[in-house]
Amino acid sequence: MFRPHPYFPHTQADVDAMLARCGVADIEALYADVPPELRLKHPYDIPEAMSEPELRDYFARLDAENRTLKCFAGGGVYHHAVPAAVESILARSEFLTAYTPYQPEVSQGTLQYIFEYQSMMCALTGLEVSNASLYDGATATAEAMLMCVAAARRKRRVLISATMSPAVAQVCGTYARWHGITLETIPEHDGATSLEQLREMLGAGDVAGVILPQPNYYGIVEDFTGVAEDVHAAKALLVLNCVASTLAVLRTPADWGADIAVGDAQSLGMPMNYGGPYLGYMCTTRALMRKMPGRIVGATTDRDGQRVFVLTLQAREQHIRREKATSNICSNQGIMALHTAAYLSLLGPEGLREINEAGCAGIHALVNALAPGGRLTPVYPDRPYLNEVLLRVADGLTARQIIEAAAAQGILAGIEVAPDMLLVACTEMQNRADIDRYVELINDLPLHE
Amino acid sequence: MNRTLYNHLIFEYSRKGRRGFTLPRRDDAAGSIEAAIPAATRREASPELPEVDEPTVVRHYTNMSTNNFGVDTGFYPLGSCTMKYNPKINEALASTSAVANLHPAQPFFTAQGALAAYWQLQRLLSEIGGMAEFTLNPYAGAHGELTGLMVIRAYHADRGDSARTKVIVPDSAHGTNPASAAVAGLEVVEVHSRPDGTVDLDDLKDKLDETVAAVMLTNPNTTGMFERNIPEIAETVHAAGALLYYDGANLNPMLGIARPGDMGFDVMHINLHKTFSTPHGGGGPGAGPVGVRHGLESYLPTPRVVRDNNGYYTVSEQSNSSLGRISSWLGNYTVLRRALAYILSLGKENIVNVGPLATLSANYIMHSLCDLYELPIPGPCKHEFVFDGLKDKSSGVTTLNIAKRLLDKGFHAPTIYFPLLFHESLMIEPTETESRDTLDAFILAMRQIAEEAKNNPDELKQAPHHTPMAKPDETEAAMHPRLTWKDLTS
Numbered sequence: 001m002f003r004p005h006p007y008f009p010h011t012q013a014d015v016d017a018m019l020a021r022c023g024v025a026d027i028e029a030l031y032a033d034v035p036p037e038l039r040l041k042h043p044y045d046i047p048e049a050m051s052e053p054e055l056r057d058y059f060a061r062l063d064a065e066n067r068t069l070k071c072f073a074g075g076g077v078y079h080h081a082v083p084a085a086v087e088s089i090l091a092r093s094e095f096l097t098a099y100t101p102y103q104p105e106v107s108q109g110t111l112q113y114i115f116e117y118q119s120m121m122c123a124l125t126g127l128e129v130s131n132a133s134l135y136d137g138a139t140a141t142a143e144a145m146l147m148c149v150a151a152a153r154r155k156r157r158v159l160i161s162a163t164m165s166p167a168v169a170q171v172c173g174t175y176a177r178w179h180g181i182t183l184e185t186i187p188e189h190d191g192a193t194s195l196e197q198l199r200e201m202l203g204a205g206d207v208a209g210v211i212l213p214q215p216n217y218y219g220i221v222e223d224f225t226g227v228a229e230d231v232h233a234a235k236a237l238l239v240l241n242c243v244a245s246t247l248a249v250l251r252t253p254a255d256w257g258a259d260i261a262v263g264d265a266q267s268l269g270m271p272m273n274y275g276g277p278y279l280g281y282m283c284t285t286r287a288l289m290r291k292m293p294g295r296i297v298g299a300t301t302d303r304d305g306q307r308v309f310v311l312t313l314q315a316r317e318q319h320i321r322r323e324k325a326t327s328n329i330c331s332n333q334g335i336m337a338l339h340t341a342a343y344l345s346l347l348g349p350e351g352l353r354e355i356n357e358a359g360c361a362g363i364h365a366l367v368n369a370l371a372p373g374g375r376l377t378p379v380y381p382d383r384p385y386l387n388e389v390l391l392r393v394a395d396g397l398t399a400r401q402i403i404e405a406a407a408a409q410g411i412l413a414g415i416e417v418a419p420d421m422l423l424v425a426c427t428e429m430q431n432r433a434d435i436d437r438y439v440e441l442i443n444d445l446p447l448h449e
Numbered sequence: 450m451n452r453t454l455y456n457h458l459i460f461e462y463s464r465k466g467r468r469g470f471t472l473p474r475r476d477d478a479a480g481s482i483e484a485a486i487p488a489a490t491r492r493e494a495s496p497e498l499p500e501v502d503e504p505t506v507v508r509h510y511t512n513m514s515t516n517n518f519g520v521d522t523g524f525y526p527l528g529s530c531t532m533k534y535n536p537k538i539n540e541a542l543a544s545t546s547a548v549a550n551l552h553p554a555q556p557f558f559t560a561q562g563a564l565a566a567y568w569q570l571q572r573l574l575s576e577i578g579g580m581a582e583f584t585l586n587p588y589a590g591a592h593g594e595l596t597g598l599m600v601i602r603a604y605h606a607d608r609g610d611s612a613r614t615k616v617i618v619p620d621s622a623h624g625t626n627p628a629s630a631a632v633a634g635l636e637v638v639e640v641h642s643r644p645d646g647t648v649d650l651d652d653l654k655d656k657l658d659e660t661v662a663a664v665m666l667t668n669p670n671t672t673g674m675f676e677r678n679i680p681e682i683a684e685t686v687h688a689a690g691a692l693l694y695y696d697g698a699n700l701n702p703m704l705g706i707a708r709p710g711d712m713g714f715d716v717m718h719i720n721l722h723k724t725f726s727t728p729h730g731g732g733g734p735g736a737g738p739v740g741v742r743h744g745l746e747s748y749l750p751t752p753r754v755v756r757d758n759n760g761y762y763t764v765s766e767q768s769n770s771s772l773g774r775i776s777s778w779l780g781n782y783t784v785l786r787r788a789l790a791y792i793l794s795l796g797k798e799n800i801v802n803v804g805p806l807a808t809l810s811a812n813y814i815m816h817s818l819c820d821l822y823e824l825p826i827p828g829p830c831k832h833e834f835v836f837d838g839l840k841d842k843s844s845g846v847t848t849l850n851i852a853k854r855l856l857d858k859g860f861h862a863p864t865i866y867f868p869l870l871f872h873e874s875l876m877i878e879p880t881e882t883e884s885r886d887t888l889d890a891f892i893l894a895m896r897q898i899a900e901e902a903k904n905n906p907d908e909l910k911q912a913p914h915h916t917p918m919a920k921p922d923e924t925e926a927a928m929h930p931r932l933t934w935k936d937l938t939s
């Protein structure tokens with residue numbers, strides 16, 4: 001009756017014995033309550049079963065249609081080295097095939113790495129509490145926006161900088177639209193958030209939260225001196241969306257006076273994987289701890305006095321609060337939190353600093369090398385940038401044309417921000433020869449009229 | 450599982466000067482951080498991250514993993530979580546350099562394979578769900594619910610019907626249903642369950658009016674019962690102008706039996722980490738694709754993968770009536786690849802056996818234990834069922850005691866104290882990937898526990914006894930939260 005398949009252990013003898021125990025003649029009898037008119041009318045129109053070798057061939061053929069490029073693109077996703085040790089640790093199936101750690105007695109592995117992850121993210125952001133529960137940087141920022149509104153009770157207006165990544169701003173806009181939040185854009189001035197306009201917008205006194213990026217979408221490191229004071233004076237919360245890797249060298253969200261730090265942890269050595277999975281990090285203060293979505297792991301002792309870890313502060317969570325919930329997050333981004341903890345352990349403070357130094361040296365070397373050709377020049381030359389920069393494309397070329405021509409030669413030249421603007425990033429993964437090849441390619445492109 | 454606790458933290462191995470990874474040498478002198486970034490925006494002190502060598506890191510996490518229970522170590526009968534086996538070929542096909550170094554913004558002509566895989570899975574899920582179209586962007590089941598409810602709101606908004614601000618959810622629903630509704634800006638109205646756990650149709654009819662945007666159902670529901678009135682429910686909901694939402698958490702027993710689209714559902718999500726075998730990963734990452742019936746495609750989120758007549762794939766950001774964007778890119782691509790591999794491995798011949806075998810396994814356990822455990826809703830069940838604790842409650846042994854004692858016996862606990870319909874809920878879901886031998890061993894353990902409840906209840910109440918740790922002090926954890934290494938050392 002049943003064809004053998006590697007994932008089904010049942011023999012016909014097993015099925016017969018089980019049916020006998022259930023007191024039915026066939027499995028069909030167990031579905032007697034499904035009205036006949038709802039039943040499958042014909043077999044699914046899907047391919048026939050593939051064996052493992054056939055599956056490998058199938059995916060190999062698909063993958064042959066992709067081209068891995070030397071990556072000079074960022075825009076929130078960066079090509080960093082993934083240590084082999086991280087891959088090895090992630091493959092431990094005791095971690096991979098576990099569920100959310102509801103039973104602490106048999107989940108200490110998961111609980112412990114989440115505790116380590118929380119500790120490391122707090123060390124990076126300077127804040128006091130972290131979860132490990134959010135999907136990506138965009139949804140984490142939207143969750144921070146919901147937190148601002150929940151904390152403010154009646155105020156439902158949130159401000160977001162025009163220099164935020166468009167994808168992050170759009171996701172926040174979607175959540176705001178359906179949740180009934182007025183999300184307004186703070187204009188930019190010369191590539192950075194206009195702090196003057198921000199102060200004006202805060203003046204109305206109805207703002208629940210302010211969301212700013214660091215570095216911003218154009219790669220610019222913004223100066224938020226005095227911002228937290230203004231935001232807090234207006235009784236609003238300050239949310240900083242920071243590229244995780246840069247937290248090692250840039251002023252911390254805590255030092256800026258932020259109440260919430262969020263962002264994507266992809267830049268901490270996660271494979272780019274064509275868009276996911278990544279991890280949205282979120283850290284906050286003790287004061288806001290009980291408003292934070294997701295799961296939190298805490299230390300305690302067991303009956304024998306051993307130090308152990310448990311999920312704690314669960315009264316905040318959606319499965320308890322149900323319709324009173326202010327977030328519907330109900331899991332951990334577990335394996336990606338493990339990825340981050342293992343990665344940060346291997347790199348340490350020095351390694352993470354060197355990652356930033358390499359990106360910084362690389363992008364500045366690239367901009368310097370491009371300067372004589374004059375075809376790609378910084379849009380905001382007076383603004384500081386760390387590992388990413390927005391470049392203006394000279395007349396006679398377009399960003400799209402550059403990207404397509406470079407891709408044909410195995411280079412991902414950047415991201416098109418406007419027809420004449422290209423966003424370019426460097427990490428430790430491009431060497432001098434790669435940079436020279438990039439510059440040569442740009443300078444060799446034929447100009448059109 | 451290693452029954453000795455390994456509770457060291459990586460911070461405890463840190464010694465100044467140790468390194469676990471080195472970077473390529475750089476020869477370009479340009480651009481030191483000090484030169485590039487003004488001092489006011491630079492970090493003052495180095496972050497307090499551990500300094501550890503590679504062997505120490507690998508040994509640390511390996512030891513830590515041995516205190517974890519996973520599907521690969523044993524039977525995980527966690528109701529409504531569908532803890533089926535996670536095939537190894539899926540891992541091999543997901544964790545590959547062919548995928549790892551693809552940037553999501555690279556030009557379409559260099560990512561046709563990735564887009565083709567994405568498109569394929571959209572089509573396969575549409576066929577299996579009986580839906581017109583799927584988006585694979587949502588990152589998790591709860592994210593799928595939220596996206597699906599936004600689809601429904603976008604549909605009503607597009608029709609100029611702004612009065613529909615409520616969503617009806619059964620009192621037995623997963624906790625994420627009402628929470629997702631609240632985040633989507635909808636007010637939750639609970640519909641009562643009948644004694645057999647199915648929806649009270651009269652109560653539903655009373656609550657349906659022109660303010661209701663949607664009704665969310667799980668079918669089979671959280672007690673493992675099929676809503677046999679679903680055609681009438683669908684008709685009633687549609688007659689009231691609302692849409693019917695299918696929470697795909699319990700889709701597994703329907704594979705090979707019936708499709709949500711044919712049952713009259715308009716919008717659905719699928720938890721790929723349940724029905725389609727992708728690993729749960731200690732809570733994630735998962736994926737929660739959302740499907741819609743014909744006529745609702747334009748409300749799906751952007752970006753969308755589209756294919757032209759020549760078979761060339763692109764990503765579209767445009768749609769005027771779309772609910773908007775809910776993810777940075779196109780979802781959790783490597784999770785999606787695993788699900789695609791799973792469906793292709795089973796193929797049309799085998800996928801139809803998933804539901805029947807899962808249902809047979811659940812009924813087998815139910816029939817083997819219902820003399821000792823209270824079965825509030827007599828079967829047959831589908832993929833899961835609920836016991837309301839022991840039949841003989843005179844010993845005072847609770848569902849929590851039973852759950853903890855199962856850990857001693859090498860099994861994960863079932864879902865406990867859910868659904869909320871019963872005081873001592875023990876919700877058991879075996880899935881189709883467990884052998885009869887495993888089910889028999891679990892049945893034996895459950896029978897032994899019932900025996901212990903009679904003969905030695907005091908010891909049973911102290912369980913677990915053989916896990917790496919004893920009962921934790923959860924009150925202490927909540928009263929004095931210590932949430933970081935710094936909290937432990939200061």
